Amino acid sequence: MTRRVPFNAVFGAVLIALFVGCSAVSQTPSVPPKHPEELPAGRVDCLECHSDVSTGALKPYGTLRHSRVFIDSHGTYARQGQNLCSACHAPAFCQTCHARKDEMKPNVKMGDRPDRMAPHRGDYIVKHQIDGRLDPGSCFRCHGNKSNAQCRQCHK
Amino acid sequence: MARPTTVVSSGKRLLPVLLAISLLLPLLLAGTSRAADYSVSSKTYLRYYKQEFAGGNKNTYAPLYEYLSADAANLGGTPIAFHFYGWGRVDLSDPSGGTSGKESGDIGSAYLEYLHPQGNAQMKLGRFFLTEGVAVETLDGAFFKVTTPIGIGISGYGGSPVEYSILDNTSVGDSLYGGRLFFSRSGVTEIGVSYLKDKNPFEGKDRELYGGDLWLRLFGPVELTAQASYNQATQGMASQRYALRVVPGSRFDFSGGYEAYSYKDLFQTTLHPAFAVPSIDNTDKVQTIFAVVDWEIFPGLTLELVAKNIRHDNVSTGNANRGEAGFRYAFNEKKDVFGLSAAVVTADWEENEYQEYRGFVTWSPSKLRLTLDALTQQYKKEIDGKKNAVQVVASAGYKVSSSLALSGDLTYTQSPRYEQDYAGMVRATLELGTTTGGKK
Numbered sequence: 254m255t256r257r258v259p260f261n262a263v264f265g266a267v268l269i270a271l272f273v274g275c276s277a278v279s280q281t282p283s284v285p286p287k288h289p290e291e292l293p294a295g296r297v298d299c300l301e302c303h304s305d306v307s308t309g310a311l312k313p314y315g316t317l318r319h320s321r322v323f324i325d326s327h328g329t330y331a332r333q334g335q336n337l338c339s340a341c342h343a344p345a346f347c348q349t350c351h352a353r354k355d356e357m358k359p360n361v362k363m364g365d366r367p368d369r370m371a372p373h374r375g376d377y378i379v380k381h382q383i384d385g386r387l388d389p390g391s392c393f394r395c396h397g398n399k400s401n402a403q404c405r406q407c408h409k
Numbered sequence: 410m411a412r413p414t415t416v417v418s419s420g421k422r423l424l425p426v427l428l429a430i431s432l433l434l435p436l437l438l439a440g441t442s443r444a445a446d447y448s449v450s451s452k453t454y455l456r457y458y459k460q461e462f463a464g465g466n467k468n469t470y471a472p473l474y475e476y477l478s479a480d481a482a483n484l485g486g487t488p489i490a491f492h493f494y495g496w497g498r499v500d501l502s503d504p505s506g507g508t509s510g511k512e513s514g515d516i517g518s519a520y521l522e523y524l525h526p527q528g529n530a531q532m533k534l535g536r537f538f539l540t541e542g543v544a545v546e547t548l549d550g551a552f553f554k555v556t557t558p559i560g561i562g563i564s565g566y567g568g569s570p571v572e573y574s575i576l577d578n579t580s581v582g583d584s585l586y587g588g589r590l591f592f593s594r595s596g597v598t599e600i601g602v603s604y605l606k607d608k609n610p611f612e613g614k615d616r617e618l619y620g621g622d623l624w625l626r627l628f629g630p631v632e633l634t635a636q637a638s639y640n641q642a643t644q645g646m647a648s649q650r651y652a653l654r655v656v657p658g659s660r661f662d663f664s665g666g667y668e669a670y671s672y673k674d675l676f677q678t679t680l681h682p683a684f685a686v687p688s689i690d691n692t693d694k695v696q697t698i699f700a701v702v703d704w705e706i707f708p709g710l711t712l713e714l715v716a717k718n719i720r721h722d723n724v725s726t727g728n729a730n731r732g733e734a735g736f737r738y739a740f741n742e743k744k745d746v747f748g749l750s751a752a753v754v755t756a757d758w759e760e761n762e763y764q765e766y767r768g769f770v771t772w773s774p775s776k777l778r779l780t781l782d783a784l785t786q787q788y789k790k791e792i793d794g795k796k797n798a799v800q801v802v803a804s805a806g807y808k809v810s811s812s813l814a815l816s817g818d819l820t821y822t823q824s825p826r827y828e829q830d831y832a833g834m835v836r837a838t839l840e841l842g843t844t845t846g847g848k849k
Contacts, residue, residue, distance in 0.1 A: 277557065316624075325701055334529065364804050374782070398679065
């Protein structure tokens with residue numbers, strides 16, 4: 254208990270200092286709420302039109318190219334901000350997969366989109382026993398903090 | 410001690426208030442709207458399948474799902490937007506949802522958002538999905554984020570967790586709050602520290618996490634990313650992930666790194682019984698080395714390679730390697746894709762070993778869209794007397810108008826669970842709106 258008090262005090266002090274001492278918001282233009290141009294089909298490659306660094310997200314456009322590398326690690330980038338994501342993706346896009354009690358697997362909903370990444374294709378009920386034994390942390394990222402009724406049918 | 414029962418919050422206390430504010434304010438602002446942008450997306454699915462159970466009982470299922478999302482931006486000519494996402498199910502035949510009966514549904518998000526034109530400052534109010542530092546949450550509450558001219562920024566959030574766990578007679582969850590302090594410099598770095606506290610009984614203790622995250626452009630196309638979380642309740646490092654990424658343009662992307670987590674420290678915060686004792690031995694620790702390559706060999710043809718070495722502290726689980734290779738060929742102005750992939754898992758124990766092969770193709774001539782997806786797994790050790798699993802999904806669709814598309818899927822599955830299983834689905838997608846520009 255005594256260890257938490259200093260942290261809370263420091264955190265509060267930093268908060269107040271930021272608002273009082275640095276009250277002005279950065280002048281850097283924000284990412285526009287939506288991408289001004291229609292986007293082409295397929296995986297997005299920002300470098301087709303943009304170069305260097307996104308003024309809003311402050312990361313190079315190449316970093317955000319939707320390659321397999323980016324898709325596999327998109328959570329790392331999303332944890333630092335979602336503004337650039339939401340310029341092209343409606344908020345509901347995230348919850349197509351990151352839903353809390355959805356009953357349909359993403360790949361069932363997107364049966365007409367085999368080109369999209371969806372880790373639970375096939376009869377995943379069988380395969381998840383192996384993937385869950387070997388690397389449960391990869392399951393935990395999406396399912397750990399979920400209380401899904403379907404899971405509870407077996408995992409009581 | 411037995412695992413606490415887990416339940417899903419209905420957001421009893423905050424949700425009605427937040428929903429009322431979230432729904433009424435857009436209506437009021439819409440009345441004075443000069444150039445509001447609206448978009449509504451309706452996705453309706455009718456599934457049909459049968460199941461035969463031991464003892465001869467047969468059930469027929471026909472669940473009808475509606476997924477609705479609505480976005481209204483630029484309300485009243487201000488940078489305020491409203492977002493909604495939810496779904497519902499009605500069974501037209503036998504109940505398909507287990508304990509949830511013939512009807513079910515959920516509000517995934519319903520919130521107001523203010524986006525400041527500078528510095529990516531923003532606020533959210535309502536129910537929303539949040540990823541911020543150590544937090545990956547759905548909460549009923551508020552969120553703000555602001556960056557100062559010197560690059561230091563802060564974000565904070567607070568409210569009621571939408572999902573929580575109850576321990577015996579503890580009836581409700583309590584509160585969830587936290588924040589992130591960060592520094593960013595355009596094109597060079599973003600580094601942050603974060604904190605989250607969820608005042609609910611997670612194995613008898615609050616959920617309290619400290620996190621760190623880093624994106625650093627070392628030089629040219631070489632980047633370093635890192636994220637780590639420390640569990641205050643168990644006094645241990647929950648997870649760590651470090652990756653080096655090389656992106657020298659738009660044709661090649663490589664990432665390699667190290668990841669580690671401790672079951673005891675990572676899974677203490679779970680709401681899911683599969684991650685809790687006795688379902689899992691929480692003394693184990695995992696260390697993973699991984700590498701991913703995405704290489705566009707020539708325009709349209711992309712090679713994807715993934716390798717992973719997974720090492721467990723506990724011998725009983727054993728170690729494993731996963732290798733995956735595949736390619737994707739985009740054609741028809743990138744509207745269509747043909748892909749093939751193969752994956753192999755080798756492990757200390759043969760019950761963990763399998764091979765997986767997949768092929769898919771999409772074809773979109775004019776208003777038609779046809780797709781075929783075939784996947785098979787070959788298990789090293791029999792599961793319920795079988796070593797193979799196969800699933801084939803065929804889909805055909807037609808774009809009736811610029812806003813309405815209809816499609817149908819037929820799925821065939823053969824696996825250790827099914828001798829043969831056929832399932833059908835009809836899908837109607839309606840996209841309406843005044844908005845222009847890119848949205849996916």
